[in-house]
Amino acid sequence: MQNCEIKTNENNEELVQHGDYEFPCALYFSDIDVYTASEIAWHWHKEIEIVVLYEGSVSLETEKESIVLQKGDGVFINSEELHYFKKLGDEKCLLVSYVFDKSFVGGDKGSIIERKYIEPLVQNKTLSLFKFSKDLSEQLVKAFFQYEEKKFGSEVIIRNVLSLVLLEIIIENKEKLIETKTYKNLDSQRIKGMLDFIQKNYSNELTLKEIGESVFIGERETLRCFARTIGISPIEYLKKYRVTVAANLLTTTDLPVTEICMQCGFNSPSYFSKSFQKVFNVTPREYRKNKIATM
Numbered sequence: 001m002q003n004c005e006i007k008t009n010e011n012n013e014e015l016v017q018h019g020d021y022e023f024p025c026a027l028y029f030s031d032i033d034v035y036t037a038s039e040i041a042w043h044w045h046k047e048i049e050i051v052v053l054y055e056g057s058v059s060l061e062t063e064k065e066s067i068v069l070q071k072g073d074g075v076f077i078n079s080e081e082l083h084y085f086k087k088l089g090d091e092k093c094l095l096v097s098y099v100f101d102k103s104f105v106g107g108d109k110g111s112i113i114e115r116k117y118i119e120p121l122v123q124n125k126t127l128s129l130f131k132f133s134k135d136l137s138e139q140l141v142k143a144f145f146q147y148e149e150k151k152f153g154s155e156v157i158i159r160n161v162l163s164l165v166l167l168e169i170i171i172e173n174k175e176k177l178i179e180t181k182t183y184k185n186l187d188s189q190r191i192k193g194m195l196d197f198i199q200k201n202y203s204n205e206l207t208l209k210e211i212g213e214s215v216f217i218g219e220r221e222t223l224r225c226f227a228r229t230i231g232i233s234p235i236e237y238l239k240k241y242r243v244t245v246a247a248n249l250l251t252t253t254d255l256p257v258t259e260i261c262m263q264c265g266f267n268s269p270s271y272f273s274k275s276f277q278k279v280f281n282v283t284p285r286e287y288r289k290n291k292i293a294t295m
Contacts, residue, residue, distance in 0.1 A: 027148075039087070052095070054095060
């Protein structure tokens with residue numbers, strides 16, 4: 001038997017698209033034995049995942065905790081939560097999984113359902129591995145096979161059952177979700193601290209780890225914080241900030257382009273030119289020449 005592997009990038013983000021625009025939900029029936037060492041390796045994705053153990057026993061781990069799932073157990077795995085499955089025992093281990101974009105149940109961005117219920121749930125990273133009721137697990141398994149049999153209305157049933165799963169989690173954890181507002185404020189404080197650190201140290205060789213350590217958080221939380229607040233990675237922000245500073249120096253000083261390159265933290269003139277062109281669509285020398293001509 002050929003072993004399967006989860007395809008991820010260097011940050012363990014899964015490289016598979018789950019669902020599409022028409023139906024932003026992917027359904028999977030997985031036999032863990034087809035994966036190397038009967039393990040589904042560490043990975044994460046932007047989508048929410050709902051899992052029901054159809055047969056067997058499995059250990060499910062995140063960075064913070066681990067639980068054991070037995071036949072019939074259903075569990076919620078939050079968006080961007082790094083997780084890992086390992087088969088326990090000798091019995092066959094089968095999983096029914098729904099991996100879906102939050103818009104599938106929350107609707108359009110800014111809707112009352114998205115703002116009041118779904119977004120606070122997604123933002124609260126303490127609720128992963130929440131086990132929901134057996135009744136809902138049974139409904140999810142039934143809906144899966146109805147979808148596989150292409151029964152009319154199965155897509156609507158899936159959305160409704162997934163909505164009920166999330167609603168159960170929300171109701172059971174109402175107090176924690178109220179605290180999410182505080183979590184967002186913490187994000188705001190952290191991003192301000194990291195941007196300040198970058199702006200004061202952009203000329204040095206900065207790493208993702210150093211940026212996160214400036215506000216006492218790890219690399220993964222640093223990536224998440226930037227994604228949640230400004231929508232780009234810390235390194236991408238650093239590169240754009242360096243280019244912006246370089247553009248200002250090109251028009252306000254007579255410094256040679258190579259010196260500006262080094263002052264702004266670029267160790268390679270060719271990489272500096274490439275990065276600059278990506279933002280301004282011209283080389284640094286062309287940018288300086290054009291600005292001088294218009295003065």
